[in-house]
Amino acid sequence: MVDRKACDKKMVIKDYSLKDLTTAYFQKKSQLYRSGGYKNAKYLKRNGKDYQTHLFGFLMDLNICLLPVYIWVIEFLLILCGIVPPNFFDLLFYIMYALLFLVSVLLLPIFSARCKGQSFGYVYTDLKLVNRDKKEASALKVIFRQMVGFGIPLMVFGFFFETLGILLWWLINGLVVLITPHQQTLVDLIFGTVTVREPQTDIRFERQNEPVRNAEICPIDLHVRSNYSDDSSNDVEEIFKEAKQLQMETISITDHNCARANAAASRFAPLYGIQYIPGVEIDAQHRSTRLRVLGYYIDWSNEIFDDLERESLMREKELSIERVKRFERLAGVRIDVQGIMENSRFQTITPTDITNMVFNNEKVRNLPLVKPYVDKYEPKEAMLRFRKDIFGKGAPCYVEADYPNVKDMIDAIHEAGGIAILSSWHLDRVSDELIEEVMALGMDGIECFSPDIHEDTTAACIRIAQQHKAFISCGSDYHGKVRPNRHLGVTKCPQKALPLIRIFTKAA
Numbered sequence: 001m002v003d004r005k006a007c008d009k010k011m012v013i014k015d016y017s018l019k020d021l022t023t024a025y026f027q028k029k030s031q032l033y034r035s036g037g038y039k040n041a042k043y044l045k046r047n048g049k050d051y052q053t054h055l056f057g058f059l060m061d062l063n064i065c066l067l068p069v070y071i072w073v074i075e076f077l078l079i080l081c082g083i084v085p086p087n088f089f090d091l092l093f094y095i096m097y098a099l100l101f102l103v104s105v106l107l108l109p110i111f112s113a114r115c116k117g118q119s120f121g122y123v124y125t126d127l128k129l130v131n132r133d134k135k136e137a138s139a140l141k142v143i144f145r146q147m148v149g150f151g152i153p154l155m156v157f158g159f160f161f162e163t164l165g166i167l168l169w170w171l172i173n174g175l176v177v178l179i180t181p182h183q184q185t186l187v188d189l190i191f192g193t194v195t196v197r198e199p200q201t202d203i204r205f206e207r208q209n210e211p212v213r214n215a216e217i218c219p220i221d222l223h224v225r226s227n228y229s230d231d232s233s234n235d236v237e238e239i240f241k242e243a244k245q246l247q248m249e250t251i252s253i254t255d256h257n258c259a260r261a262n263a264a265a266s267r268f269a270p271l272y273g274i275q276y277i278p279g280v281e282i283d284a285q286h287r288s289t290r291l292r293v294l295g296y297y298i299d300w301s302n303e304i305f306d307d308l309e310r311e312s313l314m315r316e317k318e319l320s321i322e323r324v325k326r327f328e329r330l331a332g333v334r335i336d337v338q339g340i341m342e343n344s345r346f347q348t349i350t351p352t353d354i355t356n357m358v359f360n361n362e363k364v365r366n367l368p369l370v371k372p373y374v375d376k377y378e379p380k381e382a383m384l385r386f387r388k389d390i391f392g393k394g395a396p397c398y399v400e401a402d403y404p405n406v407k408d409m410i411d412a413i414h415e416a417g418g419i420a421i422l423s424s425w426h427l428d429r430v431s432d433e434l435i436e437e438v439m440a441l442g443m444d445g446i447e448c449f450s451p452d453i454h455e456d457t458t459a460a461c462i463r464i465a466q467q468h469k470a471f472i473s474c475g476s477d478y479h480g481k482v483r484p485n486r487h488l489g490v491t492k493c494p495q496k497a498l499p500l501i502r503i504f505t506k507a508a
C-alpha cells in the first residue's frame with residue numbers, strides 16, 4: 001500500500017461580494033429556522049420590552065420608507081430660500097411620490113421576502129414575520145402582507161387624507177397591536193401572520209482558504225456536480241456559463257446517484273460550444289470498502305438509472321431514520337423528523353442536520369451529552385467535534401450502510417452503453433491491492449487527477465491504469481458554493497498529462 005500522507009496545499013483567501021455574503025447569511029438563517037429553529041422562536045408578549053422592540057422595528061421601516069419625503073422637504077426648503085426655482089415644485093413633488101411608491105410598496109415588501117420575513121427594522125431587532133404556527137411564511141404572502149399593511153396605506157391615505165389619514169391608520173393598527181395576544185396588526189389578522197423573536201443563531205463569516213489556481217485551469221473537467229445532487233448548488237446552465245468563461249473544452253456532470261442533469265446538459269452543450277460527455281457517479285462497495293464509480297458516455301434515459309436513484313433515495317431515508325433513532329436513545333430527546341424532512345429536498349436527515357438542530361436549541365445545548373462541547377470549544381469547532389464524536393465511523397450514532405456491489409454497478413454502466421471509471425473519492429484510504437481487484441472486475445479506467453487525492457495516490461493510480469491499459473480521467477469534484485474550496489477546472493492535471501485525458505474524451 002502506497003504511503004498516503006495528507007496533501008499540503010498553498011492557500012489564498014477568496015473574497016466574496018457583499019451581495020453574495022448577504023444572500024448566504026439569510027439563506028443559512030432560513031435553513032436553520034426551517035429545520036427546527038422555528039420551535040424556539042418566541043411570540044411577542046404584551047410587555048414593555050416586546051412593545052418597545054416591535055415599535056422600534058416599525059419606526060425604522062417607516063423612516064426608511066419616508067426618506068423620499070424627507071428629501072422632498074429639503075427640496076421644498078431650498079425652494080423657499082430661492083435656491084431652487086418655484087416652477088420645479090410640482091415636478092419634485094411627483095418625483096417624491098414615485099420614489100415613495102418604489103420604496104414603500106415595492107422595495108420594502110421585496111426586501112422582506114428576500115430576507116425570509118425580515119424587513120429593514122426587523123433585521124436590526126431580530127424580529128421575523130411568519131405564519132401563525134411560527135413556520136416561515138411564503139415569499140408571496142410576505143410581499144402582499146407588507147404591501148397591504150405598510151406601503152399601500154401610506155400611499156393611499158397620504159394622498160387622499162394627507163398626514164391625518166396616515167396617523168389615523170397607524171393609530172388603529174396600534175390599538176389592535178395592544179389588544180391582540182401576540183402584537184398582531186389588523187393586516188396580520190387578515191393574512192394569518194405574526195411577528196416573532198428569532199431564535200439565537202451563531203452565523204459567522206470566515207475567509208475560506210482555497211487551493212491556489214495559478215491560472216492553471218484544466219480545459220477538461222469530468223467530475224462536476226449540479227444541484228441534482230444533494231450537496232451541490234449550481235444548476236446546469238450556471239455550470240456551462242462558468243465553463244465558457246474559463247474557456248474549457250470538455251466537461252461532464254456526474255451527479256450523485258442521479259443521471260437526470262444529462263438531459264439539460266446535452267441541450268446546453270452546443271449552445272455554449274463545449275463538448276459534453278454524459279455522466280453519473282454511483283455509490284458502490286467491494287469487500288465492505290465503500291467506493292464510487294463514475295459512468296461516462298451513458299444512455300441517461302436508460303431505466304436502470306431511475307432504479308438506482310430510487311434505491312439510493314430509499315437507502316438514505318432509511319439511514320436517516322435509523323440515525324435519528326440512535327441519537328434519540330443516546331441523548332434522551334425527540335427529534336422532529338417530519339419537520340426536518342419536509343424542508344429537505346432529498347427527504348434525508350444527515351449528521352450535519354442533527355448537529356445544527358442540537359446547537360440551535362438552547363435546551364438541547366445544555367444536555368450532558370452536548371454541554372461539554374459548548375463550554376470547551378468555539379461554536380464551529382464544537383459542532384465539528386460533536387458531529388465526528390457522535391456520528392463518525394465507530395461512534396455511537398454511526399450507521400453502517402450497505403451499497404450495491406461494485407461489479408454490478410460496472411455491469412449496469414456497461415449495459416447503458418457507458419464506460420466505468422473508478423472515482424478518486426476517498427482513494428487515499430484504499431490499498432493498491434484493492435484497486436487492482438476492482439480493475440480486474442471490468443473497470444475501464446481510473447480518475448487519477450483530482451484535488452481529492454494525494455500525489456502518491458495519483459502516481460499509484462496512473463501505474464495501475466497503465467498496467468491494465470485503462471483510461472485515465474481527471475475531475476475537480478466541483479460542488480458550486482457548497483464547497484468553496486473546489487473550483488471548476490482545477491483538477492491537478494498537469495499539461496503533460498492532458499494527451500492521456502484527451503484520449504478518453506475521444507472514446508465515443
